[in-house]
Amino acid sequence: MKEYDVIIIGGGPAGLASAISAKDEGKDILLIEREVRLGGILKQCIHDGFGLLRFNEKLSGPEYAEKYIDIFNEKKIKALTLTFVTEIVKEENGFTVSVVNRDGVTNLHTKTVILATGCRERTARQIFIHGTRPSGIFTAGTAQAFVNIYGQKPTKKCIILGSGDIGLIMARRLTLEGAEVKGVYEAKPTPSGLTRNVHQCLNDYNIPLHLSHTVTRVFGNSRLTAVEVSRVDENMAPIKGTEQIIECDALILSVGLIPENELAETLGAKLNERTKGPVCDNLYMTSVDGLFSCGNALHVNDLVDYVSENAAEAGKAAANYIKSERKLLEFSVGENLLYIVPQSIELESDLSAVTVYFRSSGDFNGKKFTIKVNGDTVFEKKYAFLRPPEMEKLVIDMNKFNLNMNSRIEFSII
């Protein structure tokens, strides 16, 4: 059986960055990708704005991905494309990874595994819309692939449900391709996507954004002919009498992303209720020894720059992994925090620069991100504004906190 130090599953931005940093540690690496090409979803994200933090450039998705693919190839890192992972089995000294591709079924052995499987879009099935089942209802990502990869126009006149970033980006993209986007409907009272995307994708093109509205029914037999939209109350329940019929040939969904963790679950990795990804420590190791997670499989990031960054850290940690007793100190999540990543720290690791990602649970102005150890405030940072769609990142020296297994460390926004 072939033997590796690190096997990385997924060839998107997270997989590429983790492979490169693991390779830099001088280890035997294999990356497994199910598609023909590396690059993941960035291949179809042709809009610009990627890489502002990492390269100080406004790159398109393909450019950002290809910068990493070029480095990946220069370093002669091994990749299997058009290859599916069918099973991962945990063993005494690592994992056996079963893959299937054109060569048949192969078993590979590795000391560590990095899950860089990204996230998936929530679909129509998951949001319970009533009515018939015509064609013309698809996710924003599917619409994006039609337009940007296959050069097909999936709609002439559509509405978009959900105001996630991909939905906003597609509203602009479809408008530029000559389609009429009749409006973006969002059940929540605030937009889900970045403010700048509301501005440059909707306002610039006079596409109306209807907050506190949702689609309550779809019409059409073979193809969608119309949708019914309704206003919703504060519990997001449709209000009777507010129904309105809108003629359109497509309903495009941008209703959320969920980290993809089918493999993590089969290995018994504990998932976090809030992030929907595995719980991890500051080395990005999950609750399963030797199993690492990064990028959007860990938690949905709003910038690819952050994905590359934490994936590179995960790659380095996986490459240098030595089996030992873990000394994990769990973080507690206090008020006004939606979530925090990581959820614990390994006390035996280097704590001089711990990266922490967090989102607030609501819109706040002038509040402080606060860390308390045993009730005493040890760190605080003031933010002019915090909003759930906008993730924040901090690098904190936790050596100063003098932590031990009995410490109680709590994060909150107050």
Next chain:
Amino acid sequence: MEEMVCIECPNGCVLTVENKDGEIIVGNYKCKKGITFAKTELLSPKRTISSIVRTVFPDIPVIPVRVSGDIPKDRIFDVIEEINQIRLDKRVGRGHIIIDNVLGLGVNIIATSSILINT
């Protein structure tokens, strides 16, 4: 006083813009890009755009492109129209100029992927 969302970076600062005796005063910015953005946005708003161009190759029917720099916001659809005229018959890579100085706006339309040569 007017409010304006800066689109220069993901921070999306809500800028305040004031015209004091012909001088534009910008507030609430986290970096200097905000000041430039607000002034340009008031006088002659500019944007960057991305799209695709069609190719003659059946394996790769379209490749992604973008403008190499800002264009006036009111010329977006004119530039898209130019991009839509192209039928690419050469296998070119990332950074290749597809349209030089599009509509005389001083920016190029460039390929943003090497997918045609790395297949």
